[in-house]
Each structure stands twice: as structure tokens, then as C-alpha cells.
Amino acid sequence: MLLPPIQTDFFKHNGYLEVGSVLTSTELAEAQSAYDGIFQAEEKPQSYRNLGQKEGEQISAGAVLQIIDMHRLHPIFHRIMHKPLVLDIIESLMGQADINLYHDQALYKPALNGDIVPWHQDNGYWKLDPPEAMSMWIALDDADEENGCMWVIPGSHKSGEAGHKRAGQYIAQIKADADESLAAAVPMSAGAAMIHHCQTLHMTKPNLSSRQRRAWVIHFIPANIHQKGVILKDRLVLRSG
Ligand SMILES: O=C(O)CCC(=O)C(=O)O
Numbered sequence: 122m123l124l125p126p127i128q129t130d131f132f133k134h135n136g137y138l139e140v141g142s143v144l145t146s147t148e149l150a151e152a153q154s155a156y157d158g159i160f161q162a163e164e165k166p167q168s169y170r171n172l173g174q175k176e177g178e179q180i181s182a183g184a185v186l187q188i189i190d191m192h193r194l195h196p197i198f199h200r201i202m203h204k205p206l207v208l209d210i211i212e213s214l215m216g217q218a219d220i221n222l223y224h225d226q227a228l229y230k231p232a233l234n235g236d237i238v239p240w241h242q243d244n245g246y247w248k249l250d251p252p253e254a255m256s257m258w259i260a261l262d263d264a265d266e267e268n269g270c271m272w273v274i275p276g277s278h279k280s281g282e283a284g285h286k287r288a289g290q291y292i293a294q295i296k297a298d299a300d301e302s303l304a305a306a307v308p309m310s311a312g313a314a315m316i317h318h319c320q321t322l323h324m325t326k327p328n329l330s331s332r333q334r335r336a337w338v339i340h341f342i343p344a345n346i347h348q349k350g351v352i353l354k355d356r357l358v359l360r361s362g
Contacts, residue, residue, distance in 0.1 A: 122209055123209055123212065123213040124140075124209070124210060124213035124214070128140070128213070129213055129214060132214050132316065132318070134275075134276065135273075135275040135276055136273070136275065136276060136277060136278030136279070136317060136318040136320065136321035137273045137275065137307070137315055137316065137317040137318065137321055137323075138214065138315060138316050139307060139309065139313070139314075139315045140210055140313070140314050140315065140316065141313050141314075142310070142312040142313050142314075143201075143204070143206055143207055143210070143257075143259065143312065143313070143314045144201065144259070144312040146312070148197065148200075148201060148312075149261070149311060149312040151197045152197050152198065152201065152261055152337065153261050153262075153311075153335065155191075155194075155195035155197050155198070156191070156227060156229075156261060156335055156337065158195070159188060159191065159194050159195065159227070160186065160188070160227070160229055165188075166188050166189075166194060168187070168188055168189035168190065169186070169187070169188050170186075170187055170293065171184050171185065171186055171187070172185040172186075172187050172228075172236070172238065172291070172293050172294055173185045173235075173236030173237075173291070174291070174292050174293065175289070175290040175291055175292065176290045176291075176292055177290070178290075182234065182236075183234050183235065183236025183237070183327060184229075184230065184231050184234055184235060184236055185228060185229070185230055185235060185236045185237075185238055186227075186228070186229040186230075186231070187226055187227065187228055187229075188226065188227045188229075189224055189225070189226050190224055190225055190226070191225055191226070191227050191337060192222075192225055192357075198225065198337065201259075201339075202222065202225065202339050202359060203359060207257065207314075207339070208220060208359055208360045210257070210314075210316065211255065211257070211316070211341045211360075212360065212362075214255060214316055215253065215255060215341070215343055217343055217362060218360055218361065218362025219343060219344035219345070219358075219360070219361050219362050220341055220342075220343065220344070220358075220359045220360040220361075221341070221342050221343070221344050221346075221353070221356040221357060221358055221359060222339070222340070222341065222342075222356055222357040222359055223247070223249075223254055223340040223341065223342045223353075223356065224340055225337065225338060225339045225340065226337070226338050226340075227335070227336070227337050227338075228336045228337075228338060229333070229334070229335050229336070230268065230269045230325070230327075230328040230333065230334040230336075231328070231333050232268075232328065232330060232331050232332055232333045233328070233329060233330070233331065234327075234328070234329075235268070235269050235327055235328025235329070235333075235334060236327055237324065237325065237326055237327050238294065238324055238325045239288045239291075239294060239295075239296035239324055240274075240296055240297050240298070240299040240322050240323070240324040241285060241288075241294075241295055241296055241297050241322070241323070241324070242277075242278075242282065242283055242285070242297060242319060242320045242321065242322055242323075243256060243317075243319040243320075243340070244282065244319040244320055245282070245283065245285035245295055245297060246295065247319065247348065248348060248349070249319065249342065249346050249347070249348055249353075250346065250347045250348065251346065251347075252282070252319050252320050253319070253342070253343050253346065254318075254319040254340060254341060254342045254343075254346065255316055255317065255318050255319060255340075255341055256316065256317050256319070256338050256339065256340045256341070257314050257315070257316050257338065257339045257341070258271055258314065258315050258316075258317065258336060258338045259312075259313070259314045259336065259337045259338070259339070260309040260310065260311050260312065260313055260314070260334075260335075260336055261311055261312075261335035261336060261337055262311050262332065262333060262334050262335050263308075263309070263310050263311050263332075264308060264309050264311075264334050264336065265306075265308040266306050266308065266326070267328075267329075267330040267332070268328045268330040268332045268333070268334040269325045269326055269327065269328040269334040270306055270307055270308045270309060270325065270334075271306075271307040271309075271315060271317075271323055271324075271325055272304045272305065272306050272307065272323060272324050272325065272326070273304070273305055273307060273317060273321055273322065273323045274299050274300065274303050274304055274305075274321070274322040274323070275303070275305055277299070277303075277320070277321055277322040278318040278319075278320040278321040279320075280320075281320065282320065283297035283298065283299075283320075283322065284297060284298070285297045297322060299322045299324070304324075341359070342356065344358070344361070
């Protein structure tokens with residue numbers, strides 16, 4: 122079922138939208154257990170890395186552990202991204218039914234030493250044209266200000282591409298300037314999702330709490346999007362209209 126105008130208008134205006142739970146309790150339990158299994162396996166997937174890693178550090182003090190394309194590693198993630206509920210939300214906000222996957226990623230902030238993800242727009246990394254991608258950030262634990270919930274600058278997607286520069290000593294992260302006085306926290310329960318536009322400024326704070334924060338993010342693109350001047354053709358088709 123497509124979203125009502127009150128929600129699509131909120132997204133258009135603010136560049137993000139909370140949609141409540143998108144997982145059944147069985148799906149949540151299955152996703153949590155698959156996530157843990159993948160992160161705890163002795164042999165890590167090739168994409169495994171720590172976004173908290175800083176130049177010159179052998180062992181990083183802070184961790185934001187990333188694994189790309191969980192849907193290739195466990196069927197539950199493949200199933201969730203194909204759910205009609207999920208794709209109806211994206212179709213409503215994208216305004217079209219040709220929806221491809223850009224990629225998905227697990228972003229895991231362990232208890233006590235989760236690092237920050239600085240202010241950025243996703244398209245600061247991706248450079249997709251037109252900038253019409255959107256991400257569904259799914260909490261696999263209750264996420265709040267203490268353990269690293271999402272923060273956004275409402276309406277920032279309307280200001281175009283922000284200049285990004287390397288984020289301090291972080292090897293794999295960039296950052297943009299943001300007026301933090303405008304920032305809004307988006308606490309969420311496990312199983313709930315928020316969608317953000319690829320030009321919405323967002324960040325997450327360190328997790329110094331005693332609770333882990335597991336998140337899984339699906340990045341959706343319209344079928345006709347370009348990168349470096351060419352149409353992205355090799356992507357998983359999730360829905361075609
Ligand atoms: O989960 C996080 O800590 C950061 C998420 C993020 O930057 C994103 O979903 O684009």
C-alpha cells in the first residue's frame with residue numbers, strides 16, 4: 122500500500138521520514154541472528170572493515186564495523202529488501218516503480234566503543250545523477266541518543282550538494298559542514314525504519330553506552346540513474362513498474 126500524502130509531503134519537505142516497524146518479530150529475530158553470525162564468523166566477508174579506523178592506527182579505539190551487501194550473505198536480508206511493504210514505501214517516496222538496489226550495508230557500533238559517522242550526504246560518496254537515491258536505515262536494536270541513533274538536518278536535501286572533505290584522520294570517511302543547531306535526533310525501536318534522501322545531511326554519534334547498536338541500511342536507486350556519465354545497469358532489480 123502506498124504512503125498517504127501526509128507522509129510523502131513530510132519526506133519532500135524534510136528529506137527524511139520515520140515509517141515505524143517494517144519487520145515482523147520473526148524477521149527481526151532472524152535478521153539479528155544472521156547479522157551476529159556474519160559479524161562473529163572467524164572468516165570475515167571481503168568487504169568487512171572498520172569505518173572508525175584512523176590513519177596510523179593499528180587497532181582503532183573506535184569502531185563502526187561495515188559489511189557491504191548482506192543480502193548476498195544471508196537470505197533474510199534478500200527477503201526483506203523484496204518485501205512489498207518496503208518497496209511500497211520506496212515507490213511512494215521515489216514517485217516511480219522502477220526501483221533498483223545500489224547496495225546494502227550493515228553498520229555495527231559495538232557497545233562502549235562505537236565511533237562516530239560524521240555529517241555527510243550519501244551522494245557526497247556516490248555522485249549519482251540525478252541525485253534521487255534514497256536509503257532505508259533499519260534499526261536492529263533500539264537506537265537512541267546514547268547508543269548512536271541517526272541525526273539529520275531536516276530540509277538539508279534542498280540545498281544541493283554540500284562540499285565534502287576528508288574527515289580528519291579517518292581513512293574511509295568524508296564530512297560536510299552542518300549547522301548542528303538545526304539537527305534532529307531520530308530514535309527508533311528495533312525493527313523500525315527511517316528513509317533519508319541522498320542529499321540529506323546526517324550523522325551518528327559515538328556509542329559509549331553498554332548497549333550495542335546494530336543497523337542495516339538499504340540504498341535504493343531509480344532504474345535510470347547515472348554515475349560518472351553512464352547508466353548504472355548492473356544492479357539488482359527490486360521492482361519494475
Ligand atoms: O548507521 C550509521 O551509523 C550511519 C548511517 C549512515 O550514514 C547512512 O545510513 O547513510
